[in-house]
Amino acid sequence: MRRSNLLIVLLLLPAMLAWTPVRGGVDLAHDHDAADHVRLTPAVQAEFGIRVAAAGPAMIEQTVSLPGEVRPDADRLVHITPRYDGIVTEVRAELGDRVAAGQVMAVVENDATLAPYSLQAGLAGTVIAKHLVRGEAVGRGEAVYVVADLSRVWVDLSVFQRDLARVAPGQAVRLFLDHDLAGPEATIAYMTPVVDPETRTATARVVLDNAGGRWRPGMFLTGEVVVERRLAAVAVPVGAVQTVHGGPAVFVAEDDAFHARPVRVGSNDAAHVEIVAGLAAGELVAVAGAFVLKAELEKAAFDDGHNH
Numbered sequence: 001m002r003r004s005n006l007l008i009v010l011l012l013l014p015a016m017l018a019w020t021p022v023r024g025g026v027d028l029a030h031d032h033d034a035a036d037h038v039r040l041t042p043a044v045q046a047e048f049g050i051r052v053a054a055a056g057p058a059m060i061e062q063t064v065s066l067p068g069e070v071r072p073d074a075d076r077l078v079h080i081t082p083r084y085d086g087i088v089t090e091v092r093a094e095l096g097d098r099v100a101a102g103q104v105m106a107v108v109e110n111d112a113t114l115a116p117y118s119l120q121a122g123l124a125g126t127v128i129a130k131h132l133v134r135g136e137a138v139g140r141g142e143a144v145y146v147v148a149d150l151s152r153v154w155v156d157l158s159v160f161q162r163d164l165a166r167v168a169p170g171q172a173v174r175l176f177l178d179h180d181l182a183g184p185e186a187t188i189a190y191m192t193p194v195v196d197p198e199t200r201t202a203t204a205r206v207v208l209d210n211a212g213g214r215w216r217p218g219m220f221l222t223g224e225v226v227v228e229r230r231l232a233a234v235a236v237p238v239g240a241v242q243t244v245h246g247g248p249a250v251f252v253a254e255d256d257a258f259h260a261r262p263v264r265v266g267s268n269d270a271a272h273v274e275i276v277a278g279l280a281a282g283e284l285v286a287v288a289g290a291f292v293l294k295a296e297l298e299k300a301a302f303d304d305g306h307n308h
Contacts, residue, residue, distance in 0.1 A: 036244070036245075036259070036260045036297050037254075037257040037258055037259040037260065038251075038257065038258050038260075038293050038296045038297060039256055039257045039258075040258070040293075040296075045289070048289050048292045049288055049289045049292075050286055050288060050289030050290075050292060050293070051286070051287055051288035051289060052253045052284050052285065052286055052287065053284070053285070053287045054281070054282050054283065054284055054285075055234050055235065055236050055250075055275065055279050055280070055281055055282065055283050055284075055285055056234065056235070056281045056282065057231055057232065057233055057234070057235065057281065058231070058232055058235035058271075058272040058274075059229060059230070059231055059232075059272075060229070060230055060231075060232045060235065060266075060267050060268065060269050060272055060274055061226050061228065061229050061269045062226070062227050062228035062229075062267070062269065063224045063225060063226055063227060063269070064163050064166060064167060064224075064225045064227050065222055065223070065224050065225075066157040066158055066159060066160075066163070066167075066204065066222070066223045066224075066225060067157070067158050067220070067221075067222060067223075068155050068156060068157040068158065068175075068206075068220070068221050068222065068223045069155070069156055069218070069219065069220055069221070070153055070154070070155055070215045070216060070217050070218065070219040070221070071153065071154045071155070071156055071217055072128065072148040072150060072153060072154070072217050073148070073149070073150075073152045073153055073154050073207070074154070076123065076125070076148060076149035076150075076151075076152060077125075077146065077147070077148040077149070078121075078122035078123055078125075078146070078147050078148075079143040079145070079146055080105060080119050080120075080121065080122065080143070080144060080145035080146070080147065081140070081141050081142055081143055081144065082108050082119065082138045082139065082140055082141070082142060082144065083117065083140060084108070084110045084111065084112065084117070084140055085110075085111045085112075085137070085138070085139050085140050086108040086109045086110045086111050086117075086137070086138060087108065087109045087111070087135065087136070087137055087138075088106055088107070088108055088132050088133065088134050088135060088136045088137075088138060089107050089108065089109050089116060089134065089135075090106060090107035090134065091105075091106050091132065091133065091134050092104055092105055092106060092107075093105035093106065093121075093127055093130070093145065094127065094130065095127055095128075095129070095130045096126065096127060097126070097127045098124075098125070098126050098127075099121040099124065099125065099126075099127060099147060100121065100124050101121055101122070101123050101124045102120050102121060103120060103121045104118045104119070104120055105118075105119050105120065105121055105127075105145055106118070106119045106132060106144070106145075107119070108138060119144065119145065121145075121147050122147065123147060123149055124149065125147045125148050125149040125150065126147065126148055126149075126150055127145060127146070127147055128146050128147070128148045128150075128217065129143075129145065129146035130144070130145055130146075131143065131144050131145070132144040132145075148217075150210055150213065150215075150217070151209070151210055151211050152207060152208065152209060152210055153207075153208050153210045153215045153217065154205050154206070154207060154208075155175065155186070155205070155206040155207075155208060155215075155221065155223065156203045156204075156205055157173070157188075157203065157204040157205070157206065157223040157225070158199065158201040158202075158203065159191070159201055159202045159203065159204050160200070160201055161195065161200060161201070164195075164202060166227040167188070167191065167204055167225055167227060168188070168191065169188050169189060169190060169191055169204075170187060170188060171187070171188050171225050171226055171227060172185045172186070172187060172225070172226040172229075173185065173186045173187065173188060173204075173206055173223045173224065173225050173226070174186075174223070174224040174226075175206070175221050175222070175223055175224075176221060176222045176223075176224065177219070177221050179222075182221065186206045186207075186208060187206065188204045188205065188206060188225065189205055189206060189207045190204075190205040191203065191204045191205070192205075204223075204225070206223065232266065232267070232272070232274035232275075233281060234274070234275045234276075234279055234280065234281045235272040235273060235274050235275060236250060236272065236273055236275060236279075236285055236287060237271065237272060237273075237287045237288075238268065238270070238271060238272065238273055239287065239288060239290060239291070240273070240285050240286060240287045240288075240290050241263070241265060241273050241290075242260075242290050242291060242293075242294040243294075244260045244262070244294060244297065245260075245262075247262055248262070248263055248264070248265050249261055249262050249263060250263055250275070250278075250279060250285045250286070250290070251285060251286040251290050251293045251294075252279070252283055252284065252285050253284040253285065253286065254284075258286055258293050260293070260294075260297060261278060261279065262278055263275050263277065263278030263279050264276050264277035264278055
């Protein structure tokens with residue numbers, strides 16, 4: 001190479017190295033001696049839904065999901081039984097009826113004396129089972145009606161053996177019906193001390209107010225039990241953490257660019273990820289649309305590989 005041409009190359013080299021490609025409002029800058037970064041105009045950020053917020057404290061929860069079923073409160077349930085063998089002569093209460101305490105539900109003729117006697121409701125509630133018809137013979141001690149006060153119900157959650165050491169009375173529970181949150185947090189009131197020999201599960205019981213009649217015995221649901229809840233000093237939304245160069249990273253907003261900064265993560269839940277190193281509270285990061293920034297970095301890396 002002639003000396004004059006070499007001099008021209010040396011003079012142009014700094015400008016060539018400082019040049020970065022611009023495509024559609026996206027300025028991609030790559031400095032292999034520093035963190036990769038991307039520049040986007042405000043219009044492009046809005047178009048792709050990129051949103052920035054400060055990293056900071058957040059409550060991190062560890063949960064266990066358990067299958068459950070709504071049951072009548074056994075302390076508010078009575079079985080109505082005949083005192084003597086006899087024949088049913090009158091039926092005054094049907095399945096689903098609401099009855100008052102002491103209300104006559106049926107009349108039975110005593111086989112021995114042929115005298116009629118009445119079957120009365122032991123408490124105010126709803127008839128949830130009925131096993132008699134007029135003219136039928138009934139026996140002493142046979143449960144012909146079941147009446148339950150459904151203003152309060154139980155939710156029995158099945159606790160598998162692997163979770164027994166983590167689930168305990170007093171823990172918060174969120175109840176879901178068909179994947180939808182079904183109400184405010186409840187609390188485990190009781191846990192059976194033994195494991196059912198057939199299902200190999202214990203029962204964690206939640207007591208619910210049911211004055212509105214929303215909870216019907218027999219309903220299946222899922223209980224999300226909060227087994228641990230602690231405050232992380234620095235956390236970001238789950239979507240803010242992306243895998244960049246094989247490791248976790250967040251996109252920190254600095255000046256007019258987003259820098260992909262490697263971080264070390266701790267525990268996480270469905271909403272947040274704890275950051276234990278690499279990011280300080282108060283720093284601004286992309287909390288929405290971070291995957292777009294990652295995609296732009298990958299495009300740029302691909303272009304650089306083809307341009308070498």
